[in-house]
Amino acid sequence: MRLEVLLALLPALGVHGIRIIQSNDDGWAEQYVRSFHNALMASGHDAVLSAPAENKSGTSSLDTEPSPRNTACQYDSCTANSGPIGRNETSPRLNWVNSFPVTSMRYGIDTIGPQFWNGEAPELAVAGPNVGSNLYLAVHFSGTVGAAVYAAKNEKIPAIAFSGASDGTLAWNTSPEPRRSTVYAELAATLTNAVIASGKPYLPEDVFLNVNFPQVGGQCTQASQFKWVLSRINVGLFSAPDVQQCGGTRLPTETSVVGTNGCYVSVSVGDANDKTTAAAEKQAVVLKKLQSMLSCLP
Ligand SMILES: *[C@@H]1O[C@H](CO)[C@@H](O)[C@H](O)[C@H]1NC(C)=O
Ligand SMILES: *[C@@H]1O[C@H](CO)[C@@H](O)[C@H](O)[C@H]1NC(C)=O
Numbered sequence: 001m002r003l004e005v006l007l008a009l010l011p012a013l014g015v016h017g018i019r020i021i022q023s024n025d026d027g028w029a030e031q032y033v034r035s036f037h038n039a040l041m042a043s044g045h046d047a048v049l050s051a052p053a054e055n056k057s058g059t060s061s062l063d064t065e066p067s068p069r070n071t072a073c074q075y076d077s078c079t080a081n082s083g084p085i086g087r088n089e090t091s092p093r094l095n096w097v098n099s100f101p102v103t104s105m106r107y108g109i110d111t112i113g114p115q116f117w118n119g120e121a122p123e124l125a126v127a128g129p130n131v132g133s134n135l136y137l138a139v140h141f142s143g144t145v146g147a148a149v150y151a152a153k154n155e156k157i158p159a160i161a162f163s164g165a166s167d168g169t170l171a172w173n174t175s176p177e178p179r180r181s182t183v184y185a186e187l188a189a190t191l192t193n194a195v196i197a198s199g200k201p202y203l204p205e206d207v208f209l210n211v212n213f214p215q216v217g218g219q220c221t222q223a224s225q226f227k228w229v230l231s232r233i234n235v236g237l238f239s240a241p242d243v244q245q246c247g248g249t250r251l252p253t254e255t256s257v258v259g260t261n262g263c264y265v266s267v268s269v270g271d272a273n274d275k276t277t278a279a280a281e282k283q284a285v286v287l288k289k290l291q292s293m294l295s296c297l298p
Contacts, residue, residue, distance in 0.1 A: 017046055018123045019045075019123045019124070022040070022049045023050055023052075023105040025055070025056050025146070027054050028050075029075045032129040036126070036128070036184070037093070040192065047093065048112060048117075048122075049094050050107055053096040057132075057143055058143060059146065060143060063106065066098040068098070069081065095108070102143070104147065108125075123158075124158055124160075130142065133164070133258065136235075144162075149270070152272035160192065160209040162184070164184040164212075165215045165258060166180040183223050190223065191228070195290075204278075204285045204286070208270045209270065209286070212254050212265065213265050226265050227262070227295040228267055228290070229252065229267065229295055230283070230286070231257045233253075233270055234277055242283055245287060247296075256297075269283045
């Protein structure tokens with residue numbers, strides 16, 4: 001479905017604009033997060049970006065007070081000596097924090113976002129799309145996942161982490177906007193809108209979603225070609241059974257989902273306390289919310 005068609009359908013789906021805080025770990029000036037911001041705004045949401053001033057990949061859950069910047073931000077997106085936090089003066093919803101992803105998310109939730117929302121907190125937190133996948137063991141090191149987990153666990157705000165297998169860095173103003181950036185943005189907005197349309201509470205407490213998109217290319221060049229599969233983060237060898245889905249009680253790992261031929265997106269229900277797969281009863285809540293859009297692997 002084309003983005004415009006999808007957006008036109010949103011009111012019929014019961015989606016209304018909500019307050020969304022965004023972050024990532026690749027930096028505020030990375031194009032994936034900007035394309036996603038544009039898609040959320042086009043969906044009618046009240047989105048505010050608060051992300052690191054530069055690439056802080058792999059910093060997991062580190063959190064320290066932002067320090068004054070001496071050098072220009074990533075891709076020359078801010079000037080040197082511009083303080084510990086800053087924003088795009090012509091697009092003030094776009095903010096940078098000179099610290100880690102978790103710190104950026106924390107500032108976004110506590111300080112920056114409420115300036116746009118009459119002092120209110122965000123209703124949903126999203127991180128990414130990350131440049132590159134965050135599967136299985138990588139989940140523990142990812143700053144993108146760390147930011148989502150911080151929101152879910154420490155601030156009790158439902159949170160989703162998105163990552164895309166197609167990598168290679170892109171400055172925010174790369175033109176024309178490469179297809180992988182717009183496809184990932186459209187996919188991330190589609191899942192975000194589905195979670196919102198499912199009603200409050202958007203996710204069970206202490207749960208985050210870890211969503212991984214396969215590469216854009218080959219047979220997978222339009223958002224409408226991608227299919228969504230409920231997955232688990234870690235291998236479930238000795239774990240208690242998963243929720244009943246696709247004729248079994250063991251969900252596929254996210255690694256196997258994105259590795260299957262045919263444009264499959266993995267959606268894992270994560271436990272924000274330890275970044276592993278959430279228990280079956282929490283998976284069941286998410287399954288019920290997303291059932292109509294989920295597929296089974298061939
Ligand atoms: C960020 O840095 C990591 C290495 O620390 C690298 O793998 C990744 O590609 C970089 N991402 C961007 C968007 O620059
Ligand atoms: C700031 O926003 C303006 C207007 O939207 C845009 O033209 C410019 O590229 C943006 N710069 C950065 C670094 O975000």
